[in-house]
Amino acid sequence: MKIKAFAIMEKNGKAVPFEYERNVGANEVRVKIIYCAMARGDVQFISDHWGDTRFPFVPGHEIVGIVEETGAHVTALKVGDQVGVGYQLEACFECDYCKAGLEQFCPQQKVIAVHSYGGLAGHIVVDYRFAFLLPPGLHPVNAVPLLSAGLTVYTGIMRAQLPPHAVVGVLGVGGLGQLAIQFLHKMGHEVYAFSHSPEKQALIRQLGAEYIPGSGADDKAAVNKPFDFIISTLSVPYDPDVYLKMLRPQGKLCLVASPQQKQPLSLGLLYDYAQRTIYGNYVGSRRDMTAMLDFAATHQIESMVEVMPYSHADQVNEAIDKVSNGKVNVRLILENKA
Structure with a gap:
């Protein structure tokens, strides 16, 4: 036809x-x-x-x-x-x-x-x-x-195999970030969202996270604890080192988006008194899709x-x-x- x-x-x-x-x-x-x-x-x-x-x-x-x-x-x-x-x-x-x-x-x-x-x-x-x-x-x-957005962030989160009540961060609060916050919150984690948009504070709290302005480099003291996991949904340039330094020695940084420009990275932050991990995530399998849709329906996660x-x-x-x-x-x- x-x-x-x-x-x-x-x-x-x-x-x-x-x-x-x-x-x-x-x-x-x-x-x-x-x-x-x-x-x-x-x-x-x-x-x-x-x-x-x-x-x-x-x-x-x-x-x-x-x-x-x-x-x-x-x-x-x-x-x-x-x-x-x-x-x-x-x-x-x-x-x-x-x-x-x-x-x-x-x-x-x-x-x-x-x-x-x-x-x-x-x-x-x-x-x-x-x-x-x-x-x-x-x-x-x-x-x-x-x-697509939901499948991508859900699969990236599940790959981290987080412990219960982990301390987690979400970089960016666009379409990907908003869903990532909801998934992490409904999984029972302590969620923080990094955003350069102060006007999104109410939305961030509504979704289940605490707001951290900007990169959070100057506001980490407000969190006062290292992160188990950070997921980046940013497609604009940023400094990955800032967030690697926020991770626990075995913390994980997941990338589900990236800027077109190459980003600098201090490789020593991965292994200097640490076993930190950076990984990317590309959509997910059919099994992941079914699990994600079921989880979203059970916990009323929608955009x-x-x-x-x-x-x-x-x-x-x-x-x-x-x-x-x-x-x-x-x-x-x-x-x-x-």
Whole structure:
């Protein structure tokens, strides 16, 4: 069938109406899109931030919709099911990574922006194994950011294997940071959020964290204890040394975003009277996604959102502009009114 969408035709271009042909394979489902996020990552793909965007590019890698058609081999989903779709749309299910349940590292995977078109469209076709039933406890529009941002921070946190009641920090309080605070708080940890935006203090406390202004370098005394874990959601330049010094000797720093510029790092902070760890996290597996959605539903973890329609290109370009210029403090969700 022909799928109507909005695409960016070239680097830093504007969204325009776009159509492409896509039929449903034996292991695939066609999803009518209801909600799609416009996230910072989509804006970075538009500017080809990572150098791997395929143009024409249909943005949108956090999607909620309704199954409209199922392939011949699909039994786990049925027409009418409400599902969420994230960044990854396919895997081979035959390589060592897939057999180990680590489909996100599959060399043959297909992801939005690099291999496939995204969610700013009327429909999307996806391998049914990457269309996830939404637990009934989640509100569909508020659950949209869980499908990528939520999965990324949740998996990064779980990899830390934190002790009970750990002292943890979150760098940045955008879409990723807001979800990280909620997950850590509901897991029972003592959460601090570092932000250069004083106006976010009330929001930070509402989400379950204590506010620390700026880098926290001058305010560590207010915390008066070392951190077990810090997760960085920052995509602007910062000094990693400041946060490594805040960690316990066996503390961990997790990166789920990074600035385009290289950042300086004093390697001695990892081993000088210490066994500190820095690691990154890239989305998560299907098993991680299911666990994250269940945890979010159980603990009522959702994103604060602003909703806009996307029936024509002007609305899409307005949404891109708002995210690009930091005009929204919550996750921007586009609603398909067609």
